[in-house]
Amino acid sequence: MPANGVDWHPAIPVGEPYWTQLGLAGPIAGAHGDHLIVAGGANFPEPALTATRANTLGKVYWTDAFVYSRRTGAWSDAGQLPDAVGYAATLSTSDGVLVIGGEGYRGGPGGTLLRPAERFADVYLLRWDGRRLHRTELPSLPRPMSYAVAGIVDGVVYVAEGADFYGLDLDRPDRGWATLPRWPGDPRTVAVGAAQDGRFFLLSGRAQHADKTWTFYRDAYAYSPRRRRWDRIADLPWCVTAGLAHPVGRTGLVAGGGDKDIDRWNLIERHVALRNAAPPGSAEWQRQNDVVTWIYDHHTGFNGELLHYDTRRDRWSVDGWFPGPPPATTPAVDWDGDLVVASGEVGPGIRTPRVWQASF
Template identity: 30%
Template sequence: MIMLLSATAWKRLPDVPDERGFAGSFAGVSGGSLIVAGGTHFIDKMPWEGGTKLWYDTVYALDKPDGEWRPLGKLPKPNGYGVSITTPEGLIIIGGGNATDHYTDVFWLGQDDKKLPPLPKPCAFMSGCLLDGVIYVAGGIETPTATAAMGTFWSLDLKQPNAAWQELPPCPGKPRILACMAGAEGAVHLFSGAALSAGPDGKPLREWLKDAWRYLPSKGWEKLPDMPRVSVAAPNPAPVIDSKIFVIGGDDGALVNFEPKSKHPGFPRSILTFDVKTQEWSQAGEVPFSLVTTNAVIWKDQVVVPGGEARPGVRSPQVWAAPLK
């Protein structure tokens, strides 16, 4: 049995050392330690009360599952809602932004001597994954006030010393933000997310998507069976175990207009599984937490979900982990 499908297999690790927690943080593994960096939360009021979202540059490290978080410097600037990629050489931070700007920056966390080329355009709220030493990044928005998602699909080959970002054919589906991505069995997989359009007030409206796609570097894009449900902002990149991709929770949009917002019950806790070989979806298992706009990190033979948004506007410092097998 794959352990993470059982709610009882998930255990709490030490909380991120901020009582409110963060959404949109970067997270991964560097030097053998679990890293959580940047992100946002509200400190005065909730967003529906006119609260102000604050961006952070703090970096924390956890050296062992029963240890204590320690400060590990700061990001170059406050940042959130970009892409985190863990490689054997460390953690790569890609794009993101703050309240007024989105970034093109791409860098190895804590390794100033290793430079990486910037993104072709500023980008946040995108998704990304690693496949065979190549980073892939899809979608997102170019500015904080954008009312349309980017249809971009970029790659960076880490195996090439002087590589530059390549613009690849975009996904044939609608441009989107907050999709779920995974690299598995020689293909990039792209699931769900939200398309954007301008509402009557000029603010972005979301269209909730449950389509699924894969990109084969040798062939291009192929349509996959639709997901059983929408899963926006599920932990990324989605973990892959035994040729199966696990989409953990995510926002299905069913309660987007729930009132009162202060009583929102949280996001779906079910786990969707995509079998890469049979190309079949199943819904089996659940998690004991409700966390979106966060990461799924493989660390010390566990899948770790460090913090995130527990319900609209509310962050969580909780860190959850389940054995890979």
């Protein structure tokens, strides 16, 4: 992927030709015709500085947009989004890339240590005409949300996040979003979702509780629009939160990547609590911060195993491995049946600029 084009803060004192694309977590990514659109997203651009090392910007959300042409095999600069957006749900359609929600900053890039990111309720289509991106507005979500999952069944887009489930008829968008029955399981975020075999599938996810501990979910559900009913399907062998899912054939789903190491998450939270209880800058504060930093630095990567789900047999099986460091928090792009994975996060605070394509 090309480099971000905006050198917007003195804490990032480099520009072309030295500025390189670090990669983006939570990018807008989708296919429109013969073009792959990648835009927005977030990363940590200050060299070697992430969550536990003092930095100026924190996580930075971007406005840059890029387009890859399947015909020429080249990337093009597609200008800037009006807002810096990451962690939206995105879907590829014949009318453009559907963008649902997300979080970031109005009007331009921003960093989380400068001001908090805000969540968005925006819904729109991005379309590339060969020269520039066009944006078509659709009805806003009933509430702002990020890290949602979405899928389209029979012209209706379904979106799930937290404890909420909504639907929008793309043929009658004037009717707005309908609130639909929630799945018979716990609220969750950073789940995995996809449409297949006339149903919308909600897989895995995670939740943080009042005591800061985490639950990583292996349960999975399928929503039938025809019956307006959720069914619990076979549990996944492990959690795939922040991973991806892609339809295969008429009755298959491939799911994988993501994070299943709940013990590491809870260990981090314990040491964060000990750090927060110590006087800032004290020896104990620094010791606990060093422990948290060590855990982050020695992350071994996300889970590379791929799972296959048979919708007719209600059965999961292991179906191979991702061919490189598996990215998380990036959309699964359906490009004429192929799976495209653009950029993403390969470790805490670490992004990849690589783009993968697979045919099933």
